[in-house]
Amino acid sequence: xxxxxxxxxxxxxCGATGWGFILGGGKIGxxxxxxxIIIIVGIALSIILISSPFPVLMRLLKDLLIAVKGxxxxxxxxxxxxxxxxxxxxxxxxxxxxxxxxxISDPEKSAIFSKYPxxxxxxxxxxxxxxxxxxxxxxxxxxxxxxxxxxxxxNARKTEAKxxxxxxxxxxxSMPGVGIVAALMGVINTMSDLSDPTVISKKISAALxxxxxxxxxxxxxxxxxxxxxxxxxxxxxxxxDIIRVSIASFAKGLAPAMAVDVARRALTxxxxxxxxxxxxxxxxxxQAN
Numbered sequence: 343x344x345x346x347x348x349x350x351x352x353x354x355x356c357g358a359t360g361w362g363f364i365l366g367g368g369k370i371g372x373x374x375x376x377x378x379i380i381i382i383v384g385i386a387l388s389i390i391l392i393s394s395p396f397p398v399l400m401r402l403l404k405d406l407l408i409a410v411k412g413x414x415x416x417x418x419x420x421x422x423x424x425x426x427x428x429x430x431x432x433x434x435x436x437x438x439x440x441x442x443x444x445x446i447s448d449p450e451k452s453a454i455f456s457k458y459p460x461x462x463x464x465x466x467x468x469x470x471x472x473x474x475x476x477x478x479x480x481x482x483x484x485x486x487x488x489x490x491x492x493x494x495x496x497n498a499r500k501t502e503a504k505x506x507x508x509x510x511x512x513x514x515x516s517m518p519g520v521g522i523v524a525a526l527m528g529v530i531n532t533m534s535d536l537s538d539p540t541v542i543s544k545k546i547s548a549a550l551x552x553x554x555x556x557x558x559x560x561x562x563x564x565x566x567x568x569x570x571x572x573x574x575x576x577x578x579x580x581x582x583d584i585i586r587v588s589i590a591s592f593a594k595g596l597a598p599a600m601a602v603d604v605a606r607r608a609l610t611x612x613x614x615x616x617x618x619x620x621x622x623x624x625x626x627x628x629q630a631n
Contacts, residue, residue: 344412348570355562378552381524382517382559389516390509398505405506405571413577414460417613422458423581424602424620425627427588429454430475431598439478446472446479470495470582474589489590496582503575510568514560521556525549583608599624 360370394402433454434442445452449468455461462468474492477483483491528549532542584605591601606620615623 344570344574345410348410348567351566352563355558359558359562372547373551373554375528375548375551378524378528378548378555381527382520382552382555385520385523386513386517386559389513389520393512394505394509398509401502402506402509405503405574406567408574409567409570413574415577415580415613417615419460420581420584420609420613421615421623422460423584424588424606424615425623426454426458426461427585427605428598428602428624428627429457430471431588431592431601434475434478434592435598439475439481442475443479446475464581466499466578467581467585470499471585471589474585478589478593485593485595488593489586492586492590496579496586499582500575500579503579504572507568507572507575510564510571514565514568517556517560517564518553519556521553521559524552524556528552580609 360373363373364370390399390402430442430445433445445454449455449462449472455468473495474488477488477491478485526549528545532545532549536542587605587608588601591604592598596604602624603617603620606615606617609615
């Protein structure tokens with residue numbers, strides 16, 4: 343769905359702009375000139391490469407791919423997470439923290455984790471859950487201290503993820519200026535040879551197309567995609583927040599069912615199960631076991 347919305351949005355932006363230009367008597371070919379495009383694309387790429395350290399660049403490429411594929415924010419995925427957390431925390435309650443070690447030491451072979459392929463498909467979430475439980479299992483900290491550790495780790499991940507959004511927004515802010523650079527290059531070429539008045543208007547038109555492309559790409563492409571990456575990051579970190587809240591609540595002494603209920607309340611209205619629905623989810627886990 344995300345890919346469809348992205349494509350449809352771009353089609354509408356391009357279609358409306360082109361149609362309006364044609365209705366005004368223009369020709370689409372007047373908006374695109376090889377020299378202007380080379381200047382704009384080249385400077386845009388240089389901005390990304392110069393402003394982005396290699397890890398940020400790799401993260402940006404990953405986030406752009408996710409922007410096309412979309413993030414799974416379905417209620418079924420979050421329900422599975424609540425089930426998994428309940429099962430893991432039940433092990434800790436009944437057998438002690440140390441009993442959870444077999445599940446977090448090798449998640450792929452865990453009898454609990456293997457029931458939930460949507461969870462295992464997210465390596466970041468798997469790593470976050472396992473690293474969150476590890477201090478409790480090892481007994482290195484007091485249970486009520488775990489929340490501060492999880493908040494710190496999650497904030498670090500959010501800061502890293504925000505780099506992609508910052509890069510796209512910086513590119514959006516830069517593109518109108520890049521378009522002006524392309525236009526000025528065209529004006530310089532025009533003013534360097536005024537011998538043929540019939541060609542001057544075409545050269546000026548080509549130069550102004552650079553300004554158009556810079557502004558259009560800024561507000562119809564880079565800005566919206568940057569915002570989309572931000573929304574995708576928020577959806578991804580909601581998944582992490584459910585893990586954080588559940589474990590922190592359990593560590594403070596709440597029963598697994600109550601810890602999961604507290605986490606449920608952090609979900610958005612569209613995907614949040616009601617209290618009764620959560621009871622049914624927990625019953626289904628008990629019956630399956």
